Amino acid sequence: MVSFMMHDTNSATQMKKGNDRMTNAAANQIQADDVSVFYGDKQALFNVSLDIEQHAVTSLIGPSGCGKSTFLRCFNRMNDVIPQCRVTGSIRIDGTDLNGPDVDPVLLRARVGMVFQKANPFPKTIYENVAYGPRIHGLAANKDELDFIVEDSLQKAGLWAEVKDRLQDQGTGLSGGQQQRLCIARAIAVGPDVLLMDEPCSALDPIATAVIEELIAQLQDRFTILIVTHSMQQAARVSKRTAYFHLGELVEYGDTKTIFTNPANQQTEAYISGRIG
Amino acid sequence: MSKTDLPPSYLMPSDSLYLVDANTRMAHIARGLVKRRRAARRLRYAGIGAIATALAFLCILLGSIFSNGYTALCQTEILVKIEIPAAELVDATGAIDPKKSQAFNWSGLVKKSFRKIFPDVTGMMDKRSLGELVSANAGYDLRRQIEAAGIVPAGEMAYWITASDDVDMLVKGYMDRTIDEGARRIKDHQLIWVDQLHEQGLIRLAFNSTFFTAADSREPESAGILGAVVGSAMALIVTVLLALPLAVMSAIYLEYFAPPGKLTDFIEVNINNLAAVPSIVFGLLGLAVFLGFFGFPRSAPLVGGMVLALMTLPTIIIATRASIRAVPSSIRDAALGLGASPMQAAIDHVLPLAMPGILTGTIIGVAQALGETAPLIMIGMVAFVVDVPTSITEPATALPVQIFMWSDSAERAFYERASLAIMALLAFLISMNFLGVYLRRKLERKW
């Protein structure tokens, strides 16, 4: 484990009770039970239950508007930002319900990081982009530690070699693929256990996409990764487990190999082979 | 698409332009094009006409102000040889003793020296009449000049003494020589003396630096806008210091933290309404609350600034909210996703990116406040203040109020000075707007 993770557990002693169990346990049991999401009166997700495998990549696939991004955002409570969004059912990490009254979303998001569809680096320097997370959570005691965290995160994101000489350049001056890797570095600098990725490659060309997919394959040793993708080929390439959603319902969830060679459900088969939109 | 999916064509008249062949249709469109172009041209001319009219009125306004005011840039001066008796002013060491200087009759010295130019003027009445040609403050000016220099020059020196405002108006041509003597301020014998001065080359028009370095005065030739400018500047600083943080914090609260509901809607509607409230209402508020209830010092820039801050608050809040909304939500989402609290996300990321818009809004609001007269009059900044204010709690006046007072005054000379002051105010406003545009261009980011 990298040094800054120890700082994280030091600050754990000052956290609220509901979060204690979350960071001290070594295993990350992530379970979704009967989760439904409502936007006002409209229901977007219908009673979804599944268990996420740790240290593996799980992908959520399905046609547009099927609720996979909504489901993804439940895991770090980004749905709170949307007004009139209501989540029922329970999502548990190590037994603690994320929607419980004593769970602070800010602390949750330090544990569950997110990478968005369009790379959104802050309009600051590359160094500042990666250093922001550790800084606000107080993970570095001094500048040297912060430098180490920044370098380590950029290394893990496969970006260090390309930017080590220009850390003070603007983050927005990088290419699309580099920006997305910068966002990944920024997310992992906080030392989360889980990484949520919402169509991270949809705005990138095939080479940049392949680079990031290889990065994801390497990151799964350290993180549990949940990726939403509208490209089922990407799901086939990258993930170990796949969940297929359709119109807000979980249709099938299983090993990616099985889903792509011999799916159990007729609907899944139709989607995979391109028989419906 | 099979034929059965098309709408039934029998619903259309047989000579409909939609159904005819392409050539006929194109010919029809081409004909219609002529009319459309004509209409567009008419609209363009109307637009040009409107702009031209507006520009014309603007030119007329500026032209009239300029023509009235530019003469105030000069002030008539008379060359007088004065010998200052050092013995009556210095102390033992040879430096000027302030008490002796205070007691000395500087005005008399000036008038006496002036009268030497007209040796054949005798008699009390005539002498007084002659003395009226020189500014009443001339002695005071000379005293200040000598005290600033620190030493008393030996022997007789020539000084350019400020002439009285009546002589000034005469020299600048504002006084009609032909009308009846009783209706004029400069009498016939005084006219003769002035002409004599012209012949001897002892009278000139010099640059009116007093206008920019002195505060208000009863005598127009000694009056300047410095006091008003400093007073306005102080009030504006107070305005910005009060309004900017309050407005930014309010906007952030309303945008991110206010719970959606009737109360928030009510607040938002009323902020927009406040922007339309007449400024004199804020003056009344200031009078009643700040002066009456809290007992702040009257006509101080502090109170003026507070009243103007209340006035500018809605403008800056509205500008801030618009700028905050213009920041892409992806930045805020990224910050929240990292575990920043909503306040941290707003302050660390949204606010710096919204700054250009906020600054522009602030500068616009402040420029607006700079020109407000009514509320400042209500809180008493209309006082006659002869000193340049040194702190925000001293009585002061503001530039628009100063203009108001001067334009109300009896002396003709104040009228031209009011016009020049208006030009100074306009120059200040224009430069603030340019500053706003420059800041916005410089700080604008491309996403």
Add this chain to the structure above:
Amino acid sequence: MRNDHISSSFNEDMAELTQCLAELGRLAQTQFAASIDGIATQDVAALQALIEKDRALDELEAQIHTKAFEVIAMRAPAATDLRRVLVALKLATSLERIGDFAKNIAARTIRISEMGNERIPGVNIGRMAELVNSLVLDALVLIDTPDSQKAVQIWSRDVEVDHLYGTFNQEVLASMSRNADMVPTGSHLLFIAKNIERVGDYATSVAEQIYFLVEGVMLDDERPKADREVTINKI
């Protein structure tokens, strides 16, 4: 042609496929060499073991089949990668068939040995067997290092096998027509020769697949065949 993919797991999948193929090829060749040795030595125990070992080849072929299927489903290979996967499927089948023929040869050799040496026609199957064996070995080399020119060479050597097969057939038939005792063993020998000739065909098929892998197009011309009609009529 050995540029690595950006995805390391894709590289691993293809490497696994190649490895299994090489393994299957080695096994097939070993089986075949052992079977033709067995014709001379008639070591029944060894031949039995050979027959048992054929199961391993079947399993390997199934493994390659599954792996190729997965690679197509999960990786959507394109261009050379796609040809490699498709060729791997066909090669697995060909190599497994070679193994099957080796098994058949062994089975028939056991039957011959039961009948006693005096009833075996005095014919030498060795030359043809050696030739086919060398074809198989060369084909295996091709699998490791694909070369389209060498592929064409192997492909054209099959003619010689056909000639030898024809000659051998004639000799055995002549022997059988002279001596009726030779007929049971002779007919086994004919089948064995046929199997060896088929192994030669499959080795050639391997060469054709490798040619397709390298060039991207099938070998166009008809494989030159010796005119069997003429041979038979020459009796």
